[in-house]
Amino acid sequence: MIWVFGASGAIGQAMLAKADAEGVESVGFFRKSVQESSATYTIVVGDLLDESKLSSAIEQALDHGLPDQILIATGLLHNDEFQPEKTFKTMTEAQLLASFRVNTVLPGLIVKHCIASLPKRHALNIGILSARIGSISDNRMGGWHSYRASKAALNMLVKNYALEFTNKYPNTHIIALQPGTTDSALSKPFQSLLPDGQLQTPQETAEYLWKLLASDLKDVSGELIDFQGQIIAP
Numbered sequence: 001m002i003w004v005f006g007a008s009g010a011i012g013q014a015m016l017a018k019a020d021a022e023g024v025e026s027v028g029f030f031r032k033s034v035q036e037s038s039a040t041y042t043i044v045v046g047d048l049l050d051e052s053k054l055s056s057a058i059e060q061a062l063d064h065g066l067p068d069q070i071l072i073a074t075g076l077l078h079n080d081e082f083q084p085e086k087t088f089k090t091m092t093e094a095q096l097l098a099s100f101r102v103n104t105v106l107p108g109l110i111v112k113h114c115i116a117s118l119p120k121r122h123a124l125n126i127g128i129l130s131a132r133i134g135s136i137s138d139n140r141m142g143g144w145h146s147y148r149a150s151k152a153a154l155n156m157l158v159k160n161y162a163l164e165f166t167n168k169y170p171n172t173h174i175i176a177l178q179p180g181t182t183d184s185a186l187s188k189p190f191q192s193l194l195p196d197g198q199l200q201t202p203q204e205t206a207e208y209l210w211k212l213l214a215s216d217l218k219d220v221s222g223e224l225i226d227f228q229g230q231i232i233a234p
Contacts, residue, residue, distance in 0.1 A: 001065050002213070005029045005048070005110055006073035007039060010184035011129065011209070014202035015071055018210050027061045040064070048074070048106055055113050062117060069213040072110050072128040076102035077147050077186050084144040095146045103150035108157050115169060123171040127213050130154050130176035130224055137233045155224050155234060162222025173217035179205050180227040200227075 002019050006012045007028030016038040019026040028039030031046060041064050045057040061067075077084060082095045107128045118124065132138060134151025158176040165172045181187055181198055182205045191199055208227040215229075224232040 001025045001027070001067045002069040002071065003027045003029065003061060003067040003114075004039070004071045004073060005107075006075070006129075007037065007042075008032070008034065009073055009075075009186075010202040011179060011182055011205055012071070012073040013038070014206035015073065015209060017203070018206040022210075025065065027064060027067070029057060029061070049101065049109065051109060051113065054109060055117075058113050058117050066118060066122055067114075067124065070111075070114060070124065070126045071209065071213060072107045072126070074102060074106055074110075075129055075186060077144075078189065083189070084147055086143050088145060091145050096149070099146035099150040100153065103147070104153045104157060107154060111161060111174065115165075115172065120169060121171055124169075124173070125213050125215075125217050126172065126174040127177045127209065128154065128158060128174070129179055130158070132178045132224075132226065132232055134176075135224060135232050135234055158224070159222040159234075165221070173221035175212070175217055175220060175222070176224040177209060177212065178224060178226040178232060179209060 002024060004012050004015050004026060007016060007030050016026050016028050020038040025040040027041045027043060028037050030042060030044050033044050034042060043057050043060050046053050048054055076099055085091050111126060131151045133144060133148050134155050136152055155176050158174055161174050180200045182200050182202055184202065205227060212229060220231065224234065226232055
């Protein structure tokens with residue numbers, strides 16, 4: 001079974017469809033009610049940052065069985081109020097806080113409550129969508145300050161979790177995933193700038209991520225890994 005958080009997004013939807021095609025049961029966690037979904041089971045959480053609601057949603061999911069994989073496909077790059085900063089001069093407290101809340105705090109809390117609710121030695125692979133530009137050593141252009149910083153913090157959090165899991169939850173492995181540039185609402189404003197052939201469909205991305213999450217992650221737990229399985233230096 002796979003659990004997908006951020007199930008209403010393009011990648012989340014595609015992963016649920018992939019699970020359905022593979023005959024694997026799935027639980028999709030949604031912020032709002034949905035009329036159609038490929039998920040075997042749907043759970044409406046509301047505000048995922050509300051820890052009581054998040055914990056309750058996870059308990060509901062456990063009624064359907066234990067997950068073998070968890071994908072956290074939440075993320076924020078832009079919204080109706082702001083776009084990625086091209087210069088520090090446009091950076092605001094509101095944008096920084098919003099980015100960290102969604103890109104760092106939220107996945108951290110999801111993992112916290114999932115692990116707390118599962119048997120200690122249960123075998124589990126966790127993947128959290130991150131970004132190559134969250135790699136400090138790979139940063140060549142600057143800009144996009146809030147997004148870069150929040151994803152860099154997420155990558156550190158994943159590493160921290162992996163180190164703690166080694167002794168306390170030896171069969172749980174966690175990675176940050178760079179999914180590739182996918183045709184989604186997140187990438188839509190920037191797609192015209194992409195080289196030909198770089199934009200992936202959500203279905204293509206789901207194929208890559210599915211293969212990664214189904215593999216043995218023991219030796220790469222804690223790493224930022226791209227959609228082709230390559231480790232990205234922090």
